[in-house]
Amino acid sequence: MTRPVGPAVDSYPAKLPPSTSFTGRSVRLEKLDPRHTDDLYEAIGLPEYGALWNYIADGPFQDKEAFIPYIERISKSQDPYLYALIDQKSNKAMGFFSLMRIDQPNRVVEIGFVVFSPLLQRTTAATEAFYLITSTVFNDLGYRRFEWKCNDLNEASKKAAVRFGFKPEGVFRQHMIVKGQNRDTAWFSILDSEWPALSESFEKWLDPQNFDAEGKQRSTLVAFRGN
Template identity: 30%
Template sequence: MSRWIEPVTLSGEHVKLVPMSVEHEEALAAAAADGELWKLWYTSVPEPARTRAWIDAALAMRDTQGAHPFAVIDAKTGDVVGSTRYFNVDETNRRLEIGHTWYAKRVQRTALNTEAKLLLLTHAFEKLNAIAVEFRTHFMNHQSRAAIARLGAKQDGILRNHQVKDGVFRDTVVFSIIQSEWPAVRTHLKYRLEG
């Protein structure tokens, strides 16, 4: 059966995005430990001991919902430094979301993230012919909100009491880039990488 999003490896100068597998378990656990990312209450980074269950859930989302989880590899060192994913795939309306993104502390706010987003967006708009790509984050995750805005995504709105995690309501901030905005966003991301 053909799917809209087939497994793909995306490579650049700073980053390589490869289809996630159970073989990435140890490396993803080590990446999450850099900064103890699972302690950020508004994110969904796995504790090292729960990394396998987290990977299994990502792969189940791939198999049942058409998502595509990636392991993020630092192209300079070859180290796995995080994860990202295409998900909330709506093939009929050619929409998808980029998310479940996290990086080891040592590579946050580097060219690696900018290039990863450039690769993901280029594939979405130019290979998959997506008409819109969404990004969502917790209202309290100010670092993520600022990073999404720096990409050139526009805020669509806030979904109040959108989800419940551990008895706490989550307000979700929704951003998107639409097909007609992609050329300007692409130019902006390339400019940032050259800087």
Template identity: 40%
Template sequence: MPEMNQHGQTVNDIVPGWKGARVLSRTPLSGRVCRLEPLDAARHAADLFEAYAQGDDSDWTWLASTQPESIEATAHWLLGKVMDDALVPYAVIDLRTGRAVGLMSYMAIDRQQGTAEIGHVTWSRRMKQTAMGTESVWLLLKNAFEHDYRRLEWRCDSMNVASRRAAERLGFVWEGRLRNKLVRKARNRDSDILSIIESEWPERDAELQAWLAPDNFDAQGQQIRRLAAFR
């Protein structure tokens, strides 16, 4: 609880025994419908090129990247993420097929402060509006909070309403807008920032697990109850 210090100033909560968060290593994370594998340019390039080809350039409007035009270009793009020591990048594997259908990463990792961002989210149309999208984010959240992180962020272009709504559906709380944050593809980007903090996680975790449970899906894999129904 906030308290008064010796100078008559109100100060915020003490974080007892805080020693920082633990390393987020590049290790697999397994769920019921998808698995997150450490990104490997050679292993995942062909699958991801083919998955992204199911869509068109409109899927890339608000992303820093453009849609790769070949398997070789996909591998080169992925290698940049693999070689970036500031990222912990994952391929999203559809357990039904064993093939990569998207990617996402931990980024902006600050162990001393216990914060990280879920970013580089590049889902193909094979995983959008499926349980894989929800489960893949849940796996990253669960893993980070188990490693003592206190805050997980989601940032998106303020014009990317679908991304913001997806984050809010998952339980991220909108905190504000960083104006003129970036110049991306020769256009201004204002960045919306959302987060889940450690005190919120047990409730969010229970909601997500309830929604992801097998008995919440019919024989065709369609949800029976919306995630909002578990709040």
């Protein structure tokens, strides 16, 4: 009796996230460090930004005194491994995200812990930051699968995942309890075989010629993918 099996795959492990910085035209990614605390508190930690933390296991924060030890703690984490997003014009940290659930043997990693300043959301810098980290995941670290998971109620996150080229894989019902609330989790992924075409669409979208004098896009990222 025989049963089907998957194709053979090289079994070398993927690499761990690097501590080096990644620089684009509008944004720079740096390993999260306590030196980013002041900028991050002003960008995402103030009480009026409490809604940014709705779908994050931590936060919001009552004041800066509560925020400081939080950044100190998560900056030491190896999984999730966090990066601060630095605006190139102001040289200030405007948010952070992480590579997490790092599975080196199976070469699978997830983007998560995404908290961006409202000033960074839906900007060229946010898209470029995603492009920089995804290029690193596939081209430099050797992962086969890049995952995006979010609360199924988080419509903005789900739209961003699709815009960036992640493919929806379904919803894990009653997957987690977060802050005493049920979380159904929507799953998305990009495979290494899909990245070359997606990378080309990002490069075309990020080309300065795709933006007018006011910085508005001429063609959408999705248009460059042809879907």
